[in-house]
Amino acid sequence: MSDETRFTQEEVDQFRTALTGVEEVKTHIKDQKAAGEGVAEKQVELDKRVDDLLEAIDPTDIKEKIARIETKLSRKDSGDGGYEEKRADLSKQMKASGLAKWYTNNMKAVPEEVKALLVNDGSSAGFLVPDDYRTEIIEQLAVELDPIRQYARVIKTDRNSVTIPTKTAHAAGSWIGEGGTITADTTLAFGQVEIPTHKQAIAYDVSREMLEDSAFDIASILMQEFTQETESDAGIAFVSGSGSNQPEGFILNAGIVANYVASGTDASITSDWAWAQQLMVKIKQNYMQNAITTMNRTTYGLLLSNADGEARPYMLPDASKSLPLSLYGRPIVLSVTMPDVASDAEPIAYGDFRQGYCIVDKTGLQVQVDPFTQNMTDKIRYVAIRRVGGAVINDEAIAVVKCATS
Secondary structure, eight states, X not given: OOGGGSOOHHHHHHHHHHHHHHHHHHHHHHHHHHHTOSHHHHHHHHHHHXXXXXXXXXXXXXXXXXXXXXXXXXXXXXXOOOHHHHHHHHHHHHHHHTHHXXXXXXXXXXXXHHHHHHHHOTTTTOEEOOHHHHHHHHHHHHXXXXXXXXXXEEEEESSSEEEEEEEEEOOOOOOOOTTOOOOOOOOOEEEEEEEEOEEEEEEEEEEHHHHHHOSSOHXXXXXXXXHHHHHHHHHHHHHHOBSSSSOBXXXXXXXXXXXXEEOOSSSSOOTTOHHHHHHHTTXXXXXXXXXXXXXXXXXXXXXXXXXXXXXXXXXXOOTTSSSOOEETTEEEEEOTTSOOSOTTOOOEEEEOHHHHEEEEEEEEEEEEEESSXXXXXXXXXXXXXXXXXXXXXXXXXXXXXXXXXX
């Protein structure tokens, strides 16, 4: 950092002196109250001493310097480089000087610049859940909450969106005889699908007593709860999200909805299984090899009770499993986020989701610890933020069973 953005030794000494003095005054007041000796007589003298100590630090000068630092740090493209190192250096200075603690404990109106530095700093407040731990939790929860992530294409990025190239029309070849003219193809066409990432957020206030007195690691419990909740919400969006400020759900994609198989003549799944036979051939053959069928357990229970005219169940038990988990040889994947059988619903989907759906993860789950917002109630606010996107990239790879409206 340049001199104009670095705290001088004189300023550091001022911070330390003021902090030490204020702590001494607090201790003195506490001792006087405990002894019951002349508190009222000493109050004016102590108040003046505190005022003198605080006047030693010019909040205006500090605020201006922080503003210059933030301006300099925000110029990521200025050629200076080392953005994260400079921010870490600033945070280290603030802690070493006592400025961070002084503002937290003694200022009622904390400048927004200082709040941002304190709340977002890794070692004192906010932290980023390690990638390996976050990935482990998400992978464990994916099976329980929604398995689509296991079968879809998953991309990690540090950008706000990802663009996936797509092929919208195939090339057309031709047979020609000896000496014939080869004509250039004009039918091959390409397009693209842009998948933006969307922000998920959860805020939870924890009392200081719970944090300090609990026999459990509250921070770890909150982190797991935040991870579970954000993954659960994301799983719902991957299936039925609107695409507006959240991922696009595949059962709401216009191309997939148009490629549906009717469940029957009413808002139910017919027991003759004509829909199942049609579903198996609804997608193109090159997507059938890795296709899965997904539904929730309620729908699965309905299918288990279906039988042909001879009372033979369509879904026969697999000798290696307690329940049959395949439909015409293709795996059945139970998903808690798939809708129930109901009027105009799409309770069953079938296809190669790796070819048909893409999930985009930006960075990891970021947890910030905010000691300011609920300070007057002596609570600490934990804020979890995560960015994830999802969209259909090939509507020919997935088909759905659609119930009638009546």
